[in-house]
Amino acid sequence: MKPAPFAYAKARSVAHAIELLANDDARLLAGGQSLIATLNMRLSEPALLVDINAIGGLDRVTLKNAHVEIGALVRYAQAERSTEIARAAPLIALALPHIGHPAIRNRGTVGGSLAFADPAAELPACVVALDGEIEIVGPQGQLTVKADDFFKRLFETALTPRDVLTAVRVPAAGTDTRVGFAEFARRHGDYAMVGLAACARADGKRLSNLRLVYFGVGATPVRARRAEPALADGDVEAAVKALADDLEPTDDVQASGAVKTHLAGVLLRRVTQQLARAPS
Amino acid sequence: MSERFHDIAVIVNGEEVRERVDARKTLVDFLREDVALTGSHVGCEHGVCGACSVRVDGVVVRGCLMLAVQCDGARVDTIEGVADTDEIADLQRAFIARNALQCGYCTPGMLLTAQELLARGGVPSREQIRTHLSGNYCRCTGYQAIVDAVEAVAQARAGTKQ
Ligand SMILES: Cc1cc2nc3c(=O)[nH]c(=O)nc-3n(C[C@H](O)[C@H](O)[C@H](O)COP(=O)(O)OP(=O)(O)OC[C@H]3O[C@@H](n4cnc5c(N)ncnc54)[C@H](O)[C@@H]3O)c2cc1C
Ligand code: FES
Ligand code: FES
Numbered sequence: 329m330k331p332a333p334f335a336y337a338k339a340r341s342v343a344h345a346i347e348l349l350a351n352d353d354a355r356l357l358a359g360g361q362s363l364i365a366t367l368n369m370r371l372s373e374p375a376l377l378v379d380i381n382a383i384g385g386l387d388r389v390t391l392k393n394a395h396v397e398i399g400a401l402v403r404y405a406q407a408e409r410s411t412e413i414a415r416a417a418p419l420i421a422l423a424l425p426h427i428g429h430p431a432i433r434n435r436g437t438v439g440g441s442l443a444f445a446d447p448a449a450e451l452p453a454c455v456v457a458l459d460g461e462i463e464i465v466g467p468q469g470q471l472t473v474k475a476d477d478f479f480k481r482l483f484e485t486a487l488t489p490r491d492v493l494t495a496v497r498v499p500a501a502g503t504d505t506r507v508g509f510a511e512f513a514r515r516h517g518d519y520a521m522v523g524l525a526a527c528a529r530a531d532g533k534r535l536s537n538l539r540l541v542y543f544g545v546g547a548t549p550v551r552a553r554r555a556e557p558a559l560a561d562g563d564v565e566a567a568v569k570a571l572a573d574d575l576e577p578t579d580d581v582q583a584s585g586a587v588k589t590h591l592a593g594v595l596l597r598r599v600t601q602q603l604a605r606a607p608s
Numbered sequence: 609m610s611e612r613f614h615d616i617a618v619i620v621n622g623e624e625v626r627e628r629v630d631a632r633k634t635l636v637d638f639l640r641e642d643v644a645l646t647g648s649h650v651g652c653e654h655g656v657c658g659a660c661s662v663r664v665d666g667v668v669v670r671g672c673l674m675l676a677v678q679c680d681g682a683r684v685d686t687i688e689g690v691a692d693t694d695e696i697a698d699l700q701r702a703f704i705a706r707n708a709l710q711c712g713y714c715t716p717g718m719l720l721t722a723q724e725l726l727a728r729g730g731v732p733s734r735e736q737i738r739t740h741l742s743g744n745y746c747r748c749t750g751y752q753a754i755v756d757a758v759e760a761v762a763q764a765r766a767g768t769k770q
Pocket of ligand 1: 355356357358359360361362363364365400426427428429432435436437438439440441443444446448449450451487491492493494517518519520654655656
């Protein structure tokens with residue numbers, strides 16, 4: 329199908345984008361890899377698209393104060409080539425090749441993925457696992473929101489329709505950082521049926537600060553809070569058992585809730601092996 | 609500024625095209641309807657099939673998930689332009705030799721996407737070829753012959769096998 333009519337404006341700066349968003353029923357356009365598909369299907373009919381692709385400075389990856397900052401307009405393909413991300417955000421580097429297909433990764437942006445907040449998307453779970461922060465600029469000024477507080481409900485985040493997500497920041501990996509990532513998808517590049525992003529610190533034989541974050545199992549990224557302490561102590565069996573209490577996946581077109589819980593356990597075993605190794 | 613119709617200038621296959629476009633017109637519809645380049649096809653119109661693949665500023669994108677108005681000032685290359693430059697002549701020959709196309713609907717997208725992988729150099733594994741082409745659907749061939757053709761060209765270009 330073809331989109332319903334809309335007006336279009338190119339934002340010159342973040343401030344200009346916010347000014348344009350004051351119009352009724354305006355929507356930001358980043359990579360367009362979700363938005364234009366929904367417009368084509370007429371699932372959404374905004375009156376104005378505010379294109380942020382030409383805003384300078386939002387497409388950088390920078391290392392500062394022991395953090396990696398990824399600008400909202402950094403495209404997946406660019407992130408895949410980034411040596412900073414490979415070195416300092418290895419969890420994100422592991423997740424990127426699983427997102428869509430090469431042509432989708434050539435356009436789709438890191439900011440768009442977080443703002444869209446698809447419950448089966450890889451990056452929201454990674455950013456929660458990394459205990460990251462999200463930078464938002466709106467009519468009231470600038471705001472930093474912890475990833476834990478950013479993803480609210482299904483496709484709902486801390487962003488209001490007047491805000492621009494400008495960057496995401498995650499702590500830079502150190503020598504004791506351990507990460508793991510795995511997902512099940514029907515075909516390569518499809519959204520995951522179930523996926524797991526994990527991050528921890530190696531602490532002797534134990535793991536500390538362990539975060540196990542599942543995607544595709546709920547309305548938002550879901551932390552497996554009971555499995556975490558079990559796995560941190562090295563008890564994989566207890567951790568897998570605890571998933572039954574941690575996760576309440578509902579049936580969807582891809583799989584039943586029971587199958588998803590089973591797959592979550594399989595992923596946990598795979599990720600446990602990755603967490604035992606220092607990232608290469 | 610915030611209007612529905614916009615004047616754009618796009619370099620399509622090396623030649624400037626000036627047109628007034630409705631903001632809602634996708635890049636692939638613009639190429640087919642306004643520039644009369646029908647080598648880029650329209651399948652699903654929501655990013656899944658890859659039939660609409662074109663290059664914008666050197667990278668392969670979905671022509672159905674980009675708006676023509678966004679391409680003002682950009683360089684767009686379609687299968688017609690890329691074929692004319694002989695950049696993929698060997699790949700086209702390999703597709704014919706191995707029956708890697710039947711109806712041909714997917715072929716322009718397949719060729720552009722495969723060329724993006726081949727341009728990186730080296731000889732990708734069959735698995736890497738399949739992964740790279742995972743976003744391009746073919747309803748006829750069963751993919752085997754397509755992977756064969758891409759692999760053969762990679763080997764030939766690397767000088768390892770003919
Ligand atoms: C075939 C196909 C397969 C896909 N597979 C996957 C997959 O496996 N995993 C996955 O995660 N994704 C997948 N995607 C979606 C893709 O990752 C999108 O790129 C992503 O969801 C949205 O990013 P975008 O930059 O394209 O944003 P857009 O589509 O431009 O925008 C999406 C939404 O976010 C808002 N938005 C965008 N940027 C900002 C910002 N900076 N501030 C505030 N709001 C903003 C927009 O207003 C819009 O509502 C797939 C898409 C397709 C077509
Ligand atoms: S028509 Fe664009 S991906 Fe199918
Ligand atoms: S040859 Fe018919 S779809 Fe591929």
